[in-house]
Amino acid sequence: MKIVRIEAATVWVDLVKPYITADYPDGMKGKPCVIVRMTTDSDLSGLGESDPFPTFTYESPESVLHMIRHRLGPAILGMDPGNLVALHTKMDAVLPGWSFAKAPLDVAAYDILGQAWGVPMYMLLGGKLRDQVPMIWPIGGDTPETNAREAKAKVDDGYRSIHIKVGALAAEVDIARVERIRATVGDDIPLMLDANQGWDRTTALRTIKRLEISKPSMVEQPVPAWDIESMVDIQASVGVPISADEVLHSHHDAMNLIRRDAARVFSLKTGKCGGLFRTRQIAAMAEAAGIPCFVNSMIEMGVSVMTSLHLAASIPNLVDHGHALMSNLRIKEDILPAGSFQYEGRNILVPEGIAGLGVKLDMEEVEKRTLDHFVLEL
Ligand SMILES: [Mg+2]
Known part of the structure; x- marks a missing residue:
């Protein structure tokens, strides 16, 4: 099994109520999140999400998108998503740190592996x-x-x-x-x-x-x-x-x-x-x-x-x-x-009877909320 396509987007999300924390004293009203879809040559596709705040994590949704597009994505296209240790070793080699950029790729790979084996991700x-x-x-x-x-x-x-x-x-x-x-x-x-x-x-x-x-x-x-x-x-x-x-x-x-x-x-x-x-x-x-x-x-x-x-x-x-x-x-x-x-x-x-992550996207909602988006292909 090979990763042949990686698609990522920043998607805007509104909060029900502004959230006041030490890093957002004026209250956060909404923010972008990153959604990734990874697809294999066997036509399985997996999802991952990343939700950095720049004040907390040093990474931002924009930097996550950039690093997946220019560093991590090109490095792992063609690799087997089931070989998780090799995937992480490769990502760490091309980009030490940057955990929020690696996470959605890792999760999408687990989702694919769970679907391939017919077992829940846990x-x-x-x-x-x-x-x-x-x-x-x-x-x-x-x-x-x-x-x-x-x-x-x-x-x-x-x-x-x-x-x-x-x-x-x-x-x-x-x-x-x-x-x-x-x-x-x-x-x-x-x-x-x-x-x-x-x-x-x-x-x-x-x-x-x-x-x-x-x-x-x-x-x-x-x-x-x-x-x-x-x-x-x-x-x-x-x-x-x-x-x-x-x-x-x-x-x-x-x-x-x-x-x-x-x-x-x-x-x-x-x-x-x-x-x-x-x-x-x-x-x-x-x-x-x-x-x-x-x-x-x-x-x-x-x-x-x-x-x-x-x-x-x-x-x-x-x-x-x-x-x-x-x-x-x-x-x-x-x-x-x-x-x-x-x-x-x-x-x-905890969900039962699912394979992989066990969720699907509402594509209409994703498209309505998308700020930026790219596709990488092998
Ligand atoms: Mg905390």
């Missing part, structure tokens, strides 16, 4: 350990009252854990927001906090110690990704697990974090970590180090959500609360047809 990741995964609901920056109202509504709606963005507003406001949410939802709902690199070491230490009274399940990326030294100090000084997100792109990053004991949760995103092959390696390294993984998301459409669902189904060492598999629920219109996902309450069901 079987290629080692199999599945669960039939459903609870979802967490993310809450961006706002007043304590508004945030507490939203958290209460989501818990009433069935969510059993809440992800709270901190680090964009003054520390006093964040502390008040988290305390108010905790008082409103009660002690049984895990609250994970995510500062998106928004604090320096001193602010992080001072703020996390004051936040501990609200019993957060973890605090993600309190300081900038380059500041591992401070993460080590913070993890050693506070009682709450620190989660590594922006600092964890590659298996090399994972090794460094484990060696330094810089984080006690790993935040996995299939785009950020370079696709399923590398993300599964990182999860295995975390498992060996006794570190649980949180299956996280960017602002994503359904192809990425389904990819992460296959991943979450296969990982033994998951954090014991909800995972960020709700990304398509906060965008106005997905490029997948309605009914592409099945739910039981606020748990998302």
Whole structure:
């Protein structure tokens, strides 16, 4: 089997509600995502999606499109999509780093392999350990009252854990927001906090110690990704697990974090970590180090959500609360047809009886939203 065609597009997505985080203090209203379709000489085609934010990842949707068109695509045309280790070795040789550009090619290759073998993608990741995964609901920056109202509504709606963005507003406001949410939802709902690199070491230490009274399940990326030294100090000084997100792109990053004991949760995103092959390696390294993984998301459409669902189904060492598999629920219109996902309450069901990724695109929606597009052929 040979890769004979790679097609990629940037596709605009609108959010239901502007999302305020430390890297988007004015609120993100929408963004482009990248969709890739890879086709083989046996006429199988696979899908992949990539969702970088330049402030978070150093990569952008435009740079992903450029690198696939000019570096990665030409390097892997003609290769066997089933030979995943060779595919990654080749991509790493022509372009070290650039995980968000590699990820959709990796996922499309897994999708093709699953279809060729007639098995769901999670079987290629080692199999599945669960039939459903609870979802967490993310809450961006706002007043304590508004945030507490939203958290209460989501818990009433069935969510059993809440992800709270901190680090964009003054520390006093964040502390008040988290305390108010905790008082409103009660002690049984895990609250994970995510500062998106928004604090320096001193602010992080001072703020996390004051936040501990609200019993957060973890605090993600309190300081900038380059500041591992401070993460080590913070993890050693506070009682709450620190989660590594922006600092964890590659298996090399994972090794460094484990060696330094810089984080006690790993935040996995299939785009950020370079696709399923590398993300599964990182999860295995975390498992060996006794570190649980949180299956996280960017602002994503359904192809990425389904990819992460296959991943979450296969990982033994998951954090014991909800995972960020709700990304398509906060965008106005997905490029997948309605009914592409099945739910039981606020748990998302792992698909059965599918081959590969198990989703199809709504081509009318894709065309309506396409900003830029190219095709490479062997
Ligand atoms: Mg994060």
